[in-house]
Amino acid sequence: MIGIQPVDKIRAAEREFAEANPDVNLMLRAADQVAELAERMVPSGTILVVVGPGNNGGDGLFAARKLVRDGRRQVMVWPVAGTAHPQGVVAARQVGIRFLNDLEVGRLLPDIALVIDGITGIGGRTGLPENVHWFAEMCDVLKIPVLAIDIPSGLAAEDHHRPAHVLAATRTITFAAPKLCHLAQPAASACGDVEVADIGLELPKSNLRQMQRMDVARWWPWPTPYTDKYSRGVLGIDTGSDRYPGAAVLPVTGAVYSGAGMIRFTGPDRLADLILHKLPSVTVGSGRVEAWLVGCGWSEEGAEQRFGPILESGVPLVIDADALRYLPKRLPEGSLLTPHAGELAELLGISRPEVEDDPVGKAYEAAERWETTVLLKGATQYIANPFEKRVTLAIAGPSWTAQAGSGDVLAGICGTLLAAGLPAPKAAALAASVQAMAAARKPGPFPPDVVAQAIPEVLVHLAELADQPVLAGDLTPRSIAAQ
Numbered sequence: 001m002i003g004i005q006p007v008d009k010i011r012a013a014e015r016e017f018a019e020a021n022p023d024v025n026l027m028l029r030a031a032d033q034v035a036e037l038a039e040r041m042v043p044s045g046t047i048l049v050v051v052g053p054g055n056n057g058g059d060g061l062f063a064a065r066k067l068v069r070d071g072r073r074q075v076m077v078w079p080v081a082g083t084a085h086p087q088g089v090v091a092a093r094q095v096g097i098r099f100l101n102d103l104e105v106g107r108l109l110p111d112i113a114l115v116i117d118g119i120t121g122i123g124g125r126t127g128l129p130e131n132v133h134w135f136a137e138m139c140d141v142l143k144i145p146v147l148a149i150d151i152p153s154g155l156a157a158e159d160h161h162r163p164a165h166v167l168a169a170t171r172t173i174t175f176a177a178p179k180l181c182h183l184a185q186p187a188a189s190a191c192g193d194v195e196v197a198d199i200g201l202e203l204p205k206s207n208l209r210q211m212q213r214m215d216v217a218r219w220w221p222w223p224t225p226y227t228d229k230y231s232r233g234v235l236g237i238d239t240g241s242d243r244y245p246g247a248a249v250l251p252v253t254g255a256v257y258s259g260a261g262m263i264r265f266t267g268p269d270r271l272a273d274l275i276l277h278k279l280p281s282v283t284v285g286s287g288r289v290e291a292w293l294v295g296c297g298w299s300e301e302g303a304e305q306r307f308g309p310i311l312e313s314g315v316p317l318v319i320d321a322d323a324l325r326y327l328p329k330r331l332p333e334g335s336l337l338t339p340h341a342g343e344l345a346e347l348l349g350i351s352r353p354e355v356e357d358d359p360v361g362k363a364y365e366a367a368e369r370w371e372t373t374v375l376l377k378g379a380t381q382y383i384a385n386p387f388e389k390r391v392t393l394a395i396a397g398p399s400w401t402a403q404a405g406s407g408d409v410l411a412g413i414c415g416t417l418l419a420a421g422l423p424a425p426k427a428a429a430l431a432a433s434v435q436a437m438a439a440a441r442k443p444g445p446f447p448p449d450v451v452a453q454a455i456p457e458v459l460v461h462l463a464e465l466a467d468q469p470v471l472a473g474d475l476t477p478r479s480i481a482a483q
């Protein structure tokens with residue numbers, strides 16, 4: 001898990017560091033790391049460092065000095081948006097760096113190997129200074145690699161919006177910890193590959209975090225030699241309707257391919273035949289279950305009647321799609337709501353744009369109101385956990401997943417994990433991350449059920465990461481295997 005840090009915590013950590021280490025210059029540390037990464041990105045060629053009025057520009061100027069020192073390359077500086085960092089300017093001039101004006105930049109730009117963006121960092125407000133709009137567009141058109149220092153200029157650190165004008169980066173080097181803009185879409189799409197550089201700051205635990213592959217590997221409920229189908233978790237699934245027959249098949253597919261011990265399908269009989277045709281391991285009819293998945297493709301007719309008895313069962317529920325319209329005040333303990341932005345808006349009685357404007361806040365508001373875990377779906381998936389008062393971002397996948405039925409498959413994976421006994425926040429974070437990883441293995445317009453079929457490959461890979469036995473042979477005690 002990686003903590004996503006707000007600007008005030010970064011600044012406080014910087015102050016504490018400065019008090020404890022009066023002889024260390026953090027800006028030089030940051031600048032050295034910027035220069036090192038720039039060297040790796042383009043071992044030769046001219047570098048243009050664009051600098052703004054703050055410390056982000058200071059980082060850029062000291063990085064420029066470092067880059068020019070080895071004498072192997074030409075480095076130029078273009079100051080924009082106010083007066084550049086005075087000591088930085090002196091340092092750059094001392095080593096003979098040339099300062100350019102707008103006209104010179106326009107003329108030389110096609111021959112630039114790398115642009116380093118030091119216009120604004122964590123002090124940046126949304127929107128690029130107007131006098132560099134043309135420059136951002138030219139870098140994009142000419143496909144010039146851009147290395148952003150801390151934050152691509154135009155983005156604001158704690159904001160997931162991507163404004164019309166931004167200096168989009170090929171890579172971003174940020175310090176101490178990622179900020180929300182690096183990880184939440186659509187802002188993240190302007191950051192390129194993000195590298196987090198350690199400059200020695202100590203940060204407190206954050207209540208906004210992002211899942212890592214290793215977390216998925218550690219938390220996944222791996223089967224053991226003592227496992228049977230019941231102990232692995234039996235999941236009841238009541239989904240689909242005549243209007244939406246696929247919504248019966250897709251969640252079951254997600255549940256089967258993520259390793260449910262057993263599935264009991266209790267939706268319409270005609271749909272059971274459809275499921276069995278594709279997935280003969282599914283059982284039909286009621287019985288004891290550890291968790292229920294409800295709501296996908298119910299349509300309105302008969303929804304309440306379907307929901308009532310399942311709610312009374314008292315086991316944890318994954319509540320998706322149409323079932324979200326019939327939430328009681330109190331949900332069974334350990335339940336999980338899986339709305340997309342439109343459904344969350346309906347739940348909260350607000351508009352969809354209001355949810356899209358503040359996904360972290362709105363997901364958390366719903367989680368608090370229903371005292372349950374909420375997984376807000378979309379290009380970035382937020383898991384709001386009201387018990388530990390935090391929000392977790394799932395591992396992100398390719399945008400190909402944005403298609404009808406992906407949410408149904410995701411609900412099925414959530415169901416498998418709730419039935420396996422995982423607490424809802426973990427189940428949701430794992431399910432969303434694993435689906436994204438499966439989609440990354442199958443990039444392209446593969447239908448959601450085909451993406452689900454890539455989950456076993458992802459799990460085998462993760463099992464290796466977690467040192468879990470994946471094949472029968474792996475269970476051989478090491479002493480025997482060595483003979």
Ligand SMILES: NC(=O)C1=CN([C@@H]2O[C@H](COP(=O)(O)OP(=O)(O)OC[C@H]3O[C@@H](n4cnc5c(N)ncnc54)[C@H](O)[C@@H]3O)[C@@H](O)[C@H]2O)[C@@H](O)CC1
Nearest residue numbers: 014027030053054055056120121122123124125127129150
């Ligand atoms: N805080 C830290 O821990 C460290 C910070 N460092 C660097 O310092 C940066 C933060 O420095 P600052 O606080 O000076 O802030 P920035 O350099 O990010 O930007 C502040 C300046 O930009 C102007 N500005 C902001 N948004 C603008 C916009 N949209 N259009 C035009 N002008 C705009 C502001 O008026 C202000 O003059 C970090 O991002 C990082 O690069 C590093 O030196 C290492 C240590």
Ligand SMILES: Nc1ncnc2c1ncn2[C@@H]1O[C@H](COP(=O)(O)OP(=O)(O)O)[C@@H](O)[C@H]1O
Nearest residue numbers: 340377378379398399401402404405406407408
């Ligand atoms: N831009 C995107 N990039 C990656 N995944 C996305 C994107 N947009 C949506 N998704 C995924 O697609 C799914 C859509 O869910 P949902 O809208 O409930 O679809 P449905 O109800 O048709 O199954 C969600 O799981 C979400 O993770």
Ligand SMILES: [K+]
Nearest residue numbers: 117120149151
């Ligand atoms: K920047």
